[in-house]
Amino acid sequence: MNSIIQYFKEIIQGVGSLLKGMRVTNRYFFSPGKIVTQKYPNNRKDLVMFERFKGEVVMPHNESNEHKCTGCGICEINCPNGTIEVISKTIITEDGKKKRVIDKHIYRLGMCTFCALCVKTCPSNALAFSQEFEHAVFNRALLIKTLNKPGSQLMKGVE
Amino acid sequence: MEEIIKEVVIDEQEEYTINMGPQHPSTHGVLRLVVSLKGEIVKNIEPHIGYIHRGIEKMCESITYPQIIHLTDRMDYLSAAINNEAVCLAVEKALEVEIPDRIKIIRTIISELTRIQSHQLFWASYGMDMGGQTCFFYGLRDREKVLDIFEETTGGRMIVSYNCPGGLMYDIHPNFQKRVKEFIKYFRGVLWEYDAILSGNVIFRERTIGIGRLKLEDAISYGITGPSGRASGFSCDIRKQEPYSAYDRVKFNEVLYTEGDTYHRYLARIEEMRESMNIIDQLIDNIPEGPYFVKMKPVIKLPEGEYFQRVETARGELDVFIKSDGNKNPYRVKFRSPNFVNLGVLNHISKDFKIADLIAIAGSLDFVIPDIDR
Ligand code: SF4
Ligand code: SF4
Numbered sequence: 001m002n003s004i005i006q007y008f009k010e011i012i013q014g015v016g017s018l019l020k021g022m023r024v025t026n027r028y029f030f031s032p033g034k035i036v037t038q039k040y041p042n043n044r045k046d047l048v049m050f051e052r053f054k055g056e057v058v059m060p061h062n063e064s065n066e067h068k069c070t071g072c073g074i075c076e077i078n079c080p081n082g083t084i085e086v087i088s089k090t091i092i093t094e095d096g097k098k099k100r101v102i103d104k105h106i107y108r109l110g111m112c113t114f115c116a117l118c119v120k121t122c123p124s125n126a127l128a129f130s131q132e133f134e135h136a137v138f139n140r141a142l143l144i145k146t147l148n149k150p151g152s153q154l155m156k157g158v159e
Numbered sequence: 160m161e162e163i164i165k166e167v168v169i170d171e172q173e174e175y176t177i178n179m180g181p182q183h184p185s186t187h188g189v190l191r192l193v194v195s196l197k198g199e200i201v202k203n204i205e206p207h208i209g210y211i212h213r214g215i216e217k218m219c220e221s222i223t224y225p226q227i228i229h230l231t232d233r234m235d236y237l238s239a240a241i242n243n244e245a246v247c248l249a250v251e252k253a254l255e256v257e258i259p260d261r262i263k264i265i266r267t268i269i270s271e272l273t274r275i276q277s278h279q280l281f282w283a284s285y286g287m288d289m290g291g292q293t294c295f296f297y298g299l300r301d302r303e304k305v306l307d308i309f310e311e312t313t314g315g316r317m318i319v320s321y322n323c324p325g326g327l328m329y330d331i332h333p334n335f336q337k338r339v340k341e342f343i344k345y346f347r348g349v350l351w352e353y354d355a356i357l358s359g360n361v362i363f364r365e366r367t368i369g370i371g372r373l374k375l376e377d378a379i380s381y382g383i384t385g386p387s388g389r390a391s392g393f394s395c396d397i398r399k400q401e402p403y404s405a406y407d408r409v410k411f412n413e414v415l416y417t418e419g420d421t422y423h424r425y426l427a428r429i430e431e432m433r434e435s436m437n438i439i440d441q442l443i444d445n446i447p448e449g450p451y452f453v454k455m456k457p458v459i460k461l462p463e464g465e466y467f468q469r470v471e472t473a474r475g476e477l478d479v480f481i482k483s484d485g486n487k488n489p490y491r492v493k494f495r496s497p498n499f500v501n502l503g504v505l506n507h508i509s510k511d512f513k514i515a516d517l518i519a520i521a522g523s524l525d526f527v528i529p530d531i532d533r
Contacts, residue, residue, distance in 0.1 A: 013361070014361035015361075017359045017360055017361045017364075018360065018361060018362075020355045020359060021293075021355055021356040021357075021359070021360055023355070024352045024355050024356055025293055025356075036300050036303070049310075050307075050310050050311045050314075052310070052311065052312070052313070052314040052329065052332070053310055053314055054314040054315055078225075078226070080222050080226035080229060080230075113229050113318075114229075114314075114315060114318065114320070115226070115228070115229035115320045116314065116320060116328060117225060117226065117229075120328065129314065
């Protein structure tokens with residue numbers, strides 16, 4: 001007799017435990033206000049990433065197409081996997097001195113591991129992270145970017 | 160013709176071998192288990208590893224100490240910040256730099272948040288291994304909140320690279336404390352759902368209680384650490400035994416069980432989330448003002464010698480061993496990763512259980528495959 005009672009008791013307890021779980025899911029089912037999923041890509045316009053989000057490395061330019069990169073190559077040394085390549089050239093300034101300036105700052109997005117060492121170590125704060133995260137392209141070559149814009153110059157006052 | 164077409168007779172007494180993985184949803188990555196079966200009973204398991212071996216230890220020998228940090232993110236990606244901390248602590252120990260309280264406390268809070276999000280993902284995916292789709296959505300819903308906190312402060316979601324030798328990469332975001340408090344309040348309010356949906360569920364309990372029992376002696380001799388070891392009663396919490404960062408100034412319980420079965424390995428993780436929240440509670444209001452990094456030399460060179468640091472990740476004990484010959488690169492780096500060691504016990508505890516139980520047992524050890532392969 002006891003074992004029969006035990007048997008039914010276990011069944012009732014088991015079903016009870018299932019109902020308890022169902023109660024939680026039902027609660028969310030009937031209160032859709034608590035839904036947390038976002039309808040990406042439909043919400044693209046008002047999707048704001050956090051300002052520190054590491055999307056990709058960029059070199060900010062001001063209105064007159066000037067950047068702060070001096071071409072020192074410290075970011076290249078600090079990058080752990082050769083993502084950055086700094087190609088500099090020597091020019092002769094108006095007063096006849098030789099000066100090393102940047103020719104191309106090449107950044108290979110496909111290799112970057114977002115360790116932020118380049119951004120942190122740049123002595124003139126020339127690099128920053130953008131919040132762009134949609135990086136997919138059809139051709140791998142498009143991931144190799146030149147960060148300094150064509151015709152850009154070193155900002156006045158940055159050595 | 161008749162000779163060629165022979166009837167294939169399967170001898171039920173004979174053992175046969177199947178592959179579980181390398182692509183199998185319950186191995187959570189590329190792990191291949193060669194399982195010998197007799198009928199439905201597991202007789203032997205041979206793990207084949209190395210499918211995503213990247214040679215992290217060897218790679219470390221050719222890069223500088225700050226650069227090593229970003230590689231440790233990619234071992235146990237669910238404990239990324241704790242892995243970072245391990246290397247930083249070893250380097251700081253070697254250079255004998257004094258780390259201010261602010262950094263210690265922030266590191267501890269970030270580590271505990273990492274532990275919480277790791278266990279949330281464990282709960283989510285373990286529920287799914289056992290056939291409960293709902294768990295996955297609920298687990299990820301809560302984990303998202305922690306990842307947002309990480310994203311705001313560190314810029315990364317999983318791969319945070321937040322610690323660096325001498326301190327932190329960035330200061331905490333002004334919203335950090337507010338957000339963490341909100342999260343703790345929110346998560347305390349929903350943690351009962353975890354128990355209601357899974358821990359109390361009769362099907363789940365039937366499938367896990369008494370399955371894959373690991374005895375205390377075996378846990379010690381196999382070196383099983385983390386929640387899996389503590390479920391067997393092995394007191395192995397590095398946060399208690401060798402407190403690092405700010406763990407010596409917080410009160411928390413080491414979650415210990417004696418049963419050592421699959422269910423208690425699961426339960427230990429749920430309880431650890433509660434303990435982690437207690438730790439954060441004690442620290443979040445007491446972050447002193449100050450700098451977030453100690454100025455180091457531009458090129459960090461460790462003095463010649465051997466350095467060692469133990470930390471408690473979400474899965475167990477991670478040890479870092481650095482041998483330096485005085486250069487800016489280490490001579491040799493060795494990581495003792497908890498998952499690799501925990502994998503060793505799988506054969507021992509799943510012998511003579513059904514193949515469906517193997518999924519439950521392997522899931523309860525909570526493997527992260529990149530940490531096994533490194
Ligand atoms: S980005 Fe900064 S570190 Fe890199 S070359 Fe330019 S100035 Fe130097
Ligand atoms: S974020 Fe790291 S990997 Fe990427 S370019 Fe900068 S230093 Fe190199």
